[in-house]
Amino acid sequence: MIELTTLAGITLLGAVLGLDMVSFPQAMLSRPIVGSTLAGALCGNTAAGLLVGILLECFALETMPFGASRYPEWGPASVAAGVLAAVPAGTDGSSRIAPFAVLAGLAAAMLAGRTLVWLRQFNAREAARHRDAIAAGDASAIVGLQWTGIIVDFGRAGAVTALLVVVLVPVRNMVLAQSGAGGATAVLFAAVVSVGVGGGAFWKVVHNTRGYGWWMLAGLLMGLGVMVAR
Amino acid sequence: MTAARTLPLGTWLRVFARLFAVQGGYNYEVMIGNGIAYAAEPAFRLLPGGRDGAAYHAALARHSRYFNSHPYLAALAVGALVRAELDGEDPARIERFRTACCGPLGAAGDRLIWAGWLPFCSALGLLAFGAGLRAAGVVAVFVGVFNLGHIALRAWGLRAGYREGLQVAAALASPLLRKSPLHVARGTALVAGAALPLVLQRLGAVREWGATSLVVELALATALAAGLARWQGRIDGWRVGVGLLVIFVLYSVVR
Numbered sequence: 001m002i003e004l005t006t007l008a009g010i011t012l013l014g015a016v017l018g019l020d021m022v023s024f025p026q027a028m029l030s031r032p033i034v035g036s037t038l039a040g041a042l043c044g045n046t047a048a049g050l051l052v053g054i055l056l057e058c059f060a061l062e063t064m065p066f067g068a069s070r071y072p073e074w075g076p077a078s079v080a081a082g083v084l085a086a087v088p089a090g091t092d093g094s095s096r097i098a099p100f101a102v103l104a105g106l107a108a109a110m111l112a113g114r115t116l117v118w119l120r121q122f123n124a125r126e127a128a129r130h131r132d133a134i135a136a137g138d139a140s141a142i143v144g145l146q147w148t149g150i151i152v153d154f155g156r157a158g159a160v161t162a163l164l165v166v167v168l169v170p171v172r173n174m175v176l177a178q179s180g181a182g183g184a185t186a187v188l189f190a191a192v193v194s195v196g197v198g199g200g201a202f203w204k205v206v207h208n209t210r211g212y213g214w215w216m217l218a219g220l221l222m223g224l225g226v227m228v229a230r
Numbered sequence: 231m232t233a234a235r236t237l238p239l240g241t242w243l244r245v246f247a248r249l250f251a252v253q254g255g256y257n258y259e260v261m262i263g264n265g266i267a268y269a270a271e272p273a274f275r276l277l278p279g280g281r282d283g284a285a286y287h288a289a290l291a292r293h294s295r296y297f298n299s300h301p302y303l304a305a306l307a308v309g310a311l312v313r314a315e316l317d318g319e320d321p322a323r324i325e326r327f328r329t330a331c332c333g334p335l336g337a338a339g340d341r342l343i344w345a346g347w348l349p350f351c352s353a354l355g356l357l358a359f360g361a362g363l364r365a366a367g368v369v370a371v372f373v374g375v376f377n378l379g380h381i382a383l384r385a386w387g388l389r390a391g392y393r394e395g396l397q398v399a400a401a402l403a404s405p406l407l408r409k410s411p412l413h414v415a416r417g418t419a420l421v422a423g424a425a426l427p428l429v430l431q432r433l434g435a436v437r438e439w440g441a442t443s444l445v446v447e448l449a450l451a452t453a454l455a456a457g458l459a460r461w462q463g464r465i466d467g468w469r470v471g472v473g474l475l476v477i478f479v480l481y482s483v484v485r
Contacts, residue, residue: 025250026301028348028376033355037365050365054356054429061352062468064344067336099482103475106468123257127264134264134294137287139271142294146268149255181482189478191433192447195426196454197471198356202422203459204467205349209415219423223360226424227431227444 002043002087002169009042010083011162018075018157022116023150032056032105035078036085045086048094052085052101053078055190058198059106061205072109073116076157080164081105084172093176095183099190100175108164115156123149234313234392237273242388244272245308249384252304260296266308267294273312289315292324298332300339305384307331309391310398319396327396334399338407342383346414351376353421360428426451 002010013035021030028034032053040049056078065071084101085094126148127134133141179186206212252265267290277285299307307328314324355372363371383406390401401407430447458467 022256023251023254026253027373027380028351029373031352031372033352033359033372034369037369041365046365050359050368051433054359054368054433057352057356059468059471061349062466064348066340066344099475099478103472103479106472106475120257123255124259127255127257127259135291137290137292137294139281139286139290142264142267142271142290145264146251146254149257150251153254175479175483179479179482180485181478186478186482187433188443188447190475191430192451193454193471193474195430195451197458197467199422199426199451199455200458200462200467202349202353202418202426203455204462205345206415206419206422207459207462209412209419212415212419215416215419216423219420219425220427221423222420223424223427226361227427230431 002083002165006042007162007165010039010079010165011158013038013042014076014079014161014164015154015158017079018073018112018160019150019154021073021075021157023153030073030075030078032060032074032078032081035075036082036105039079039082040086043083043086045088045094048085049082051094051187052081052098052105055098055102055194056081056105058194058201059102060109061198061201063109070117071113072106073112073157073160074109076112076161076164077105077109079161080108080168083165084168087169087172089173089176092183095187096179096181097172097176098187099181100172100179102190102194104168104172108168112157112160112164115160119149119153119156122152234395235316237276237312237392241272241276245269245312246305246385246388248272249305249308249388252308253301260294261298262301262304263297264294266297266304266311269304269308270312270315274315276316285315288321292321293328295328297328299335300343302343302380302383303335303339303387305387306391306398306401307335309388309393310395311391313392313395317395323396331398334402338402341411342407342414343380346411346418347376347379350414350418350421351379353418353425356429357421357425360425360432362432 017030017035020027036053036056037050040046060074063072081101081104084104085097126145130141130145248269252262252269255264256262270293274286274289275281277283277289279285293311351372354375355368358368358371391398394401427448430451431444434444
């Protein structure tokens with residue numbers, strides 16, 4: 001169970017991070033590496049939040065917001081995934097639930113992305129409502145439209161976060177109760193899949209760059225060298 | 231071109247701060263058009279007649295129309311448009327400029343940020359995790375480095391746009407926009423190559439089967455990454471990942 005005060009904090013965090021995604025200030029606070037970690041910290045298990053944040057970040061690399069494309073909304077989804085991993089769950093519960101938390105985070109990001117479309121449709125309706133004033137160069141209409149969009153986005157992100165947490169935590173508890181996978185196996189499976197997806201995503205980003213293979217190989221050798229030296 | 235008039239510091243700061251909210255009213259009708267007018271508005275107060283003048287209202291009306299670009303590089307457009315309005319450029323010329331710069335600013339920003347700086351900073355964050363940093367350190371590395379570039383780019387864009395005015399194409403040809411994507415991509419390849427095995431190693435700290443399993447995990451992750459790279463364009467990596475996770479979760483629940 002999540003206490004009401006914790007839920008309020010999580011909702012506020014989701015609202016701030018969801019706002020960051022598009023409206024203000026686009027500082028990438030909404031990325032899973034940040035959002036899930038902060039959510040974990042709010043729930044008292046920062047390490048579990050970080051673990052899921054790292055796994056989700058590998059997936060997030062696959063879905064960059066190019067042009068005016070529709071993309072997943074990572075703010076509330078990252079927060080929800082961090083909460084799923086960090087809420088107390090007994091011995092190695094956070095590890096056992098990691099694959100489900102990542103999966104739920106991905107599904108949540110896709111669903112939350114849909115609410116961004118609704119927000120833009122709402123903004124368009126608001127713009128149409130004030131069309132004459134804006135066309136006349138009325139500063140209050142222009143500033144008002146901007147602030148309305150920001151405030152509604154803040155509320156949207158908070159509501160989505162609260163809904164995700166309220167719906168997903170009981171599901172997570174059921175999965176955890178039924179799951180026969182050990183913590184180590186669950187984390188390793190999620191890690192292999194996430195690192196594989198992340199590796200593919202990085203390749204997509206750099207493969208048009210001259211000599212990229214050598215740079216990647218050099219990095220890989222450095223990483224393996226550090227691994228062996230440890 | 232005459233020298234640009236000096237803007238008061240307060241005006242600069244207001245315009246710069248508003249650039250961070252340029253997408254606040256984002257919609258499918260005018261995209262970030264309203265945001266451009268919103269960001270430039272403090273500078274338009276300097277037009278003849280001030281807030282009550284016809285020039286102020288005409289400029290706001292002009293710039294609240296359709297506009298689309300990468301949000302960070304919108305700073306370049308806002309700087310140029312503010313300069314053009316304060317210089318009293320022909321409105322038809324300003325309109326042509328607005329239409330012409332959408333595509334280049336969008337493409338340059340996508341290449342530099344979404345396909346460059348952000349993946350690089352993600353790789354740095356993963357490397358920080360793999361290197362063993364605590365949560366606060368990982369978040370600080372990612373957020374700190376990303377926003378150094380982010381804030382510097384917006385500040386550069388506003389200054390360069392205002393300096394060049396409607397001749398801002400020269401700024402688009404600057405080494406920052408032309409060459410840095412190449413260097414950033416190489417950096418991303420290097421850092422990502424180092425980060426991914428270290429991430430696996432740290433996540434394997436809960437491992438019970440020793441070093442042999444790490445080699446197996448690395449081989450499996452590499453095979454998955456190579457497969458996704460081989461079939462790029464035909465399959466989305468995240469869909470494959472979701473499928474694998476669904477199978478694992480279902481198997482762990484029903485077995």
